[in-house]
Amino acid sequence: MNLNKLLRSNINGMTPYSSARDEYKDLEADMVFLDANENPFDNSLNRYPDPQQTALKKLISAQKKVPTDQILLGNGSDEVLDLIFRAFCEPNQDRILTFPPTYGMYDVLANLNAIKNIQVPLTSDFNLDVDRILKQVQPETKLLCICSPNNPSGNVVDRKAVERLLKAFNGLVIIDEAYIDFSNEVSWTAYLNMYPNLIVTQTLSKAYGLAGIRLGICYASKDIIAVLNNIKPPYNINTLTQNAAIEALQNREVVTEQIALILKERAHLTTAFESYSFIEKIYPSDANFILIKVDDAHKRYTELIKNGIVVRNRSAQFGCENGLRITVGTPSENAQLLTLLNTLK
Numbered sequence: 001m002n003l004n005k006l007l008r009s010n011i012n013g014m015t016p017y018s019s020a021r022d023e024y025k026d027l028e029a030d031m032v033f034l035d036a037n038e039n040p041f042d043n044s045l046n047r048y049p050d051p052q053q054t055a056l057k058k059l060i061s062a063q064k065k066v067p068t069d070q071i072l073l074g075n076g077s078d079e080v081l082d083l084i085f086r087a088f089c090e091p092n093q094d095r096i097l098t099f100p101p102t103y104g105m106y107d108v109l110a111n112l113n114a115i116k117n118i119q120v121p122l123t124s125d126f127n128l129d130v131d132r133i134l135k136q137v138q139p140e141t142k143l144l145c146i147c148s149p150n151n152p153s154g155n156v157v158d159r160k161a162v163e164r165l166l167k168a169f170n171g172l173v174i175i176d177e178a179y180i181d182f183s184n185e186v187s188w189t190a191y192l193n194m195y196p197n198l199i200v201t202q203t204l205s206k207a208y209g210l211a212g213i214r215l216g217i218c219y220a221s222k223d224i225i226a227v228l229n230n231i232k233p234p235y236n237i238n239t240l241t242q243n244a245a246i247e248a249l250q251n252r253e254v255v256t257e258q259i260a261l262i263l264k265e266r267a268h269l270t271t272a273f274e275s276y277s278f279i280e281k282i283y284p285s286d287a288n289f290i291l292i293k294v295d296d297a298h299k300r301y302t303e304l305i306k307n308g309i310v311v312r313n314r315s316a317q318f319g320c321e322n323g324l325r326i327t328v329g330t331p332s333e334n335a336q337l338l339t340l341l342n343t344l345k
């Protein structure tokens with residue numbers, strides 16, 4: 001794989017915006033800062049945020065065992081994915097491959113960037129159909145977007161299949177691990193040095209309970225991260241977000257306990273679902289949601305809504321006919337759901 005050849009032509013050799021805080025970084029030093037036209041009166045937010053999020057990246061690096069120069073942070077994983085698409089795909093020319101049923105943002109971002117999205121369905125057990133995928137690869141195919149654990153099916157995809165793709169495909173392979181903290185599988189971040197074309201994304205939006213702060217994490221080779229760093233908006237992670245993320249990562253026990261409880265509730269719901277005749281199938285989940293197949297998704301969705309419970313109807317997605325995706329809630333929310341299901345016929 002030749003990274004420079006994969007790059008979009010106008011990105012190759014682009015000069016990044018150099019912010020005041022890039023030129024003089026040491027905010028801790030006792031200096032008078034008259035360089036960025038900020039309001040000088042301290043209210044704890046009057047200064048621009050650290051464009052490189054040094055303190056936060058150090059923490060992530062220590063916890064995830066990935067060097068800081070292989071980490072890029074974004075305003076949610078959505079920004080991270082958008083940066084990758086924009087860096088490597090020429091509009092109106094290049095293509096990506098996605099594997100439905102899967103996360104809807106890949107298609108939205110492809111459309112937004114005028115990139116053709118070729119969809120190669122997962123198999124009936126929601127695994128990658130490697131032979132069929134490789135047949136779809138063309139010179140214009142720059143990226144594969146793999147979601148594992150997959151949204152909305154909940155399963156992790158087979159490792160051997162991913163390995164085959166990493167080895168056979170000459171472009172970049174994104175593995176979206178938004179739900180990895182709910183799974184026993186090891187993260188693909190452990191294999192970054194083995195595969196120069198591997199990009200792993202994670203987020204604080206799910207397990208870490210911080211969807212509101214918008215923090216996405218991208219792990220890749222130093223070279224890929226350097227490219228993304230060059231094109232990212234200079235102050236993409238605001239100070240409030242950096243501080244909240246640091247606090248959460250320093251208090252990981254809270255999140256660890258919550259994850260354990262969510263997993264216990266996931267098992268409880270899975271067992272309980274088996275007793276309803278209108279639930280025809282319960283798909284195994286490595287995430288904090290469960291995909292079920294019901295007799296009539298529209299009917300059941302509407303009954304739940306009328307009684308104050310919102311789930312996600314995934315019927316329109318490939319391979320998810322009559323599928324409802326149900327997020328694991330608090331114990332009392334889950335009990336409420338089961339009580340309601342008991343009343344349905």
Ligand SMILES: *Cc1c(COP(=O)(O)O)cnc(C)c1O
Pocket residue numbers: 075076077078079103147151176178202203204205206211214215216
């Ligand atoms: C929820 C989710 C995300 C999270 O995106 P953020 O922008 O970080 O909130 C990413 N990928 C998948 C598959 C998701 O389901």
